[in-house]
Amino acid sequence: MTKLRFSALEKANNRPKIQVESPGKISDYFADDVFDLRKMQSHLSPDIFKRVKTAIDEGIKIDADTADAIASAVKTWALSKGATHYTHWFQPLTGATAEKHDTFFDHLTGMEKFKGNELVQQEPDASSFPSGGIRSTFEARGYTAWDPSSPIFIYDVTLCIPTIFVSYTGEALDNKAPLLKAVEAVDVAATQVCQLFYRKVTRVKPSLGCEQEYFVIDKALYNSRPDLMMAGRTVFGHNPARGQQLDDHYFGSIPTRIYDFMKDFEIEALRLGIPVSTRHNEVAPSQFEVAPTFEEINIATDHNQLLMDLMNKVAERHDLKVLFHEKPFAELNGTGKHNNWSLITDTGVNLLQPSSSARENLIFLTFLVNTIKAVHEHADLLRASIGSAGNDHRLGANEAPPAIMSVFIGSQLTAVLNELEKNGNIKVEKGDNMYMKLGIDKIPEIILDNTDRNRTSPFAFTGNKFEFRAVGGNANTALPMTILNLIVADQLDKFYKEVEKAIAEGIDKRLAIANVLRKYIKESKKIRFEGDGYSDEWVEEAAKRKLTNVSDTPRALDAYLTDKSRKLFKRHKVMSEIELEARNEISWDAYSMQIQIESRVMGDLVLNHIIPTAISYQNRLIENAHGLQDLGISNKAVVENVKKITEYIETLNKGIYDMTEARKRANKIDNAREKAIAYCDNIKGEYFEKIRYAVDKLELLVDDEDWPLVKYREMLFLR
Ligand code: ADP
Numbered sequence: 001m002t003k004l005r006f007s008a009l010e011k012a013n014n015r016p017k018i019q020v021e022s023p024g025k026i027s028d029y030f031a032d033d034v035f036d037l038r039k040m041q042s043h044l045s046p047d048i049f050k051r052v053k054t055a056i057d058e059g060i061k062i063d064a065d066t067a068d069a070i071a072s073a074v075k076t077w078a079l080s081k082g083a084t085h086y087t088h089w090f091q092p093l094t095g096a097t098a099e100k101h102d103t104f105f106d107h108l109t110g111m112e113k114f115k116g117n118e119l120v121q122q123e124p125d126a127s128s129f130p131s132g133g134i135r136s137t138f139e140a141r142g143y144t145a146w147d148p149s150s151p152i153f154i155y156d157v158t159l160c161i162p163t164i165f166v167s168y169t170g171e172a173l174d175n176k177a178p179l180l181k182a183v184e185a186v187d188v189a190a191t192q193v194c195q196l197f198y199r200k201v202t203r204v205k206p207s208l209g210c211e212q213e214y215f216v217i218d219k220a221l222y223n224s225r226p227d228l229m230m231a232g233r234t235v236f237g238h239n240p241a242r243g244q245q246l247d248d249h250y251f252g253s254i255p256t257r258i259y260d261f262m263k264d265f266e267i268e269a270l271r272l273g274i275p276v277s278t279r280h281n282e283v284a285p286s287q288f289e290v291a292p293t294f295e296e297i298n299i300a301t302d303h304n305q306l307l308m309d310l311m312n313k314v315a316e317r318h319d320l321k322v323l324f325h326e327k328p329f330a331e332l333n334g335t336g337k338h339n340n341w342s343l344i345t346d347t348g349v350n351l352l353q354p355s356s357s358a359r360e361n362l363i364f365l366t367f368l369v370n371t372i373k374a375v376h377e378h379a380d381l382l383r384a385s386i387g388s389a390g391n392d393h394r395l396g397a398n399e400a401p402p403a404i405m406s407v408f409i410g411s412q413l414t415a416v417l418n419e420l421e422k423n424g425n426i427k428v429e430k431g432d433n434m435y436m437k438l439g440i441d442k443i444p445e446i447i448l449d450n451t452d453r454n455r456t457s458p459f460a461f462t463g464n465k466f467e468f469r470a471v472g473g474n475a476n477t478a479l480p481m482t483i484l485n486l487i488v489a490d491q492l493d494k495f496y497k498e499v500e501k502a503i504a505e506g507i508d509k510r511l512a513i514a515n516v517l518r519k520y521i522k523e524s525k526k527i528r529f530e531g532d533g534y535s536d537e538w539v540e541e542a543a544k545r546k547l548t549n550v551s552d553t554p555r556a557l558d559a560y561l562t563d564k565s566r567k568l569f570k571r572h573k574v575m576s577e578i579e580l581e582a583r584n585e586i587s588w589d590a591y592s593m594q595i596q597i598e599s600r601v602m603g604d605l606v607l608n609h610i611i612p613t614a615i616s617y618q619n620r621l622i623e624n625a626h627g628l629q630d631l632g633i634s635n636k637a638v639v640e641n642v643k644k645i646t647e648y649i650e651t652l653n654k655g656i657y658d659m660t661e662a663r664k665r666a667n668k669i670d671n672a673r674e675k676a677i678a679y680c681d682n683i684k685g686e687y688f689e690k691i692r693y694a695v696d697k698l699e700l701l702v703d704d705e706d707w708p709l710v711k712y713r714e715m716l717f718l719r
Pocket residue numbers: 207208209210211291292293294295340341342343350462464465
């Protein structure tokens with residue numbers, strides 16, 4: 001094992017440089033590998049193109065003839081690009097993407113073929129994807145169905161068709177199907193509200209821009225750490241002398257090896273139509289960020305999944321390994337994926353963009369306040385939507401938002417809401433300037449130069465969008481975005497009904513709107529927090545406000561199954577009770593499995609690597625102590641170290657033994673929730689810290705030459 005550490009370091013330090021040739025202007029190759037609208041138009045007859053376009057815009061089903069025509073055009077294009085296979089590309093509940101490739105080549109005719117029905121539907125052998133019991137109770141089979149709203153692309157000489165994955169009885173078995181339904185719900189609700197102001201708006205689409213953080217380390221070093229390989233994070237490792245305290249990495253110059261890697265994956269991402277636009281160093285050493293320009297949520301979600309996959313693939317070429325895990329290294333910043341979200345009308349208006357006209361600002365305030373209210377009403381669901389074993393290590397630790405949901409809007413907007421709250425209930429006479437009376441006539445100038453920033457809030461308004469920062473680096477954005485769009489849809493529906501009621505009672509429309517907003521501002525005040533979200537005072541303050549702070553995923557997941565949530569999902573047809581229950585089973589199981597893996601890796605490392613190393617070093621010390629004694633020289637310091645090592649070894653032996661017993665007990669529990677809680681409390685909570693502490697102390701004591709695991713300082717300062 002010792003050899004592995006040093007041979008890995010040797011390899012890592014002697015990597016040849018990989019040259020990345022620039023393919024020239026981005027506009028020359030952007031979306032080259034995507035069958036986008038432009039390519040559809042040039043490959044399809046005008047009539048067929050029109051039908052597809054309408055189907056995409058209006059979410060209408062595509063008939064068999066049209067599907068055949070599209071399949072034939074897609075085939076021609078794909079073959080011309082050198083593709084040999086096709087696959088339905090989907091996002092099962094494993095958290096990753098899935099694909100099953102079929103060849104275009106038909107050996108009977110000796111030709112390539114691809115029919116409409118193959119484009120539209122496939123039946124992958126679904127039995128080994130998680131279904132939370134849905135398939136066993138109902139139908140054994142599942143199928144994937146083409147989602148024309150996300151463009152077809154070529155990846156690794158394979159034509160990839162974005163699809164949703166459902167059981168034969170119609171239950172969603174993936175992350176995308178509920179997202180599409182939530183997007184539909186918020187479209188309907190937001191459009192209705194928009195029509196209070198503008199008749200012209202007929203569609204509202206949510207947008208998403210993901211800032212993806214990640215760590216990169218050398219592949220040989222990664223391969224020498226069983227914990228990284230098995231669990232995605234280091235379960236042991238003492239903090240390096242220099243961590244992130246100097247803040248010198250943030251926005252610093254990018255190490256050349258990483259820079260080559262970035263350029264390489266960006267070129268491929270751009271070919272795939274992923275509009276990657278920014279890259280920079282993050283706070284922790286070896287931590288970086290990539291962000292594409294925002295897109296429609298459905299596409300942005302697919303693009304983020306594809307980008308993560310692509311980064312893994314390109315990293316291979318550079319002998320690097322990308323880590324998306326939320327907390328790969330203790331004591332350093334974790335990895336998040338900020339989800340920037342807003343609502344945009346088909347007339348091109350960003351509904352969360354303050355404007356220079358008072359009238360339009362009433363619309364802006366409507367969407368702002370309703371979003372805040374939605375978070376207030378369903379904070380627990382939002383918390384649940386970002387829950388995972390990985391994210392639990394991150395939330396509330398080292399510069400990450402805590403598990404308490406709150407909204408930051410900045411001091412200027414706070415002042416605006418205070419004003420509206422005060423002036424909401426006014427009487428308006430004929431000839432009055434209503435906006436002045438409401439106190440919103442002056443807000444345009446104020447809001448437009450709003451430069452307030454607060455990096456510590458889990459849900460912050462950042463000028464023209466909300467930024468949901470609690471999302472984990474490894475998450476599929478479909479989950480939190482399903483919830484966010486669903487709760488905002490529900491809130492907008494309620495708002496619309498209240499306003500309609502007031503109008504029916506003869507109240508002026510704008511005043512009715514202002515009155516309802518005023519009520520919401522009051523009701524949702526406790527969810528707003530402008531201070532330091534990372535501070536201990538906030539945890540206390542939040543408790544006083546009775547905001548929930550559920551620090552672990554197994555319990556956070558309960559939020560999905562409350563009466564209130566079940567009704568909410570049902571009302572907007574986003575998920576049935578069966579689907580909700582199934583998903584929770586899957587999430588609880590995934591949680592237990594992840595902690596089980598971490599716990600096993602700990603056991604393996606401690607018993608087979610750490611303890612033997614500590615003992616052999618200890619033997620050397622004992623020999624040394626005897627030698628010193630024979631010479632009549634004090635051996636006190638050495639004996640002290642021998643004692644300390646003995647103590648740590650005892651702690652470890654007992655810890656691992658007891659933890660294994662606790663695992664055995666947990667494994668006997670049938671109920672998925674109870675089991676996850678047992679893993680959370682009795683295994684992770686009881687032993688992880690204790691064991692880690694002893695190992696990390698030993699790392700400091702044992703001769704560097706003997707230590708079996710690549711150290712943090714060796715992994716994290718790649719140049
Ligand atoms: P930062 O938050 O680091 O200051 P930016 O605000 O420039 O960075 O943008 C971060 C992300 O937010 C980018 O992906 C950007 O495209 C996205 N974004 C900007 N405007 C919107 C919007 N209206 N809706 C969704 N995402 C947006």
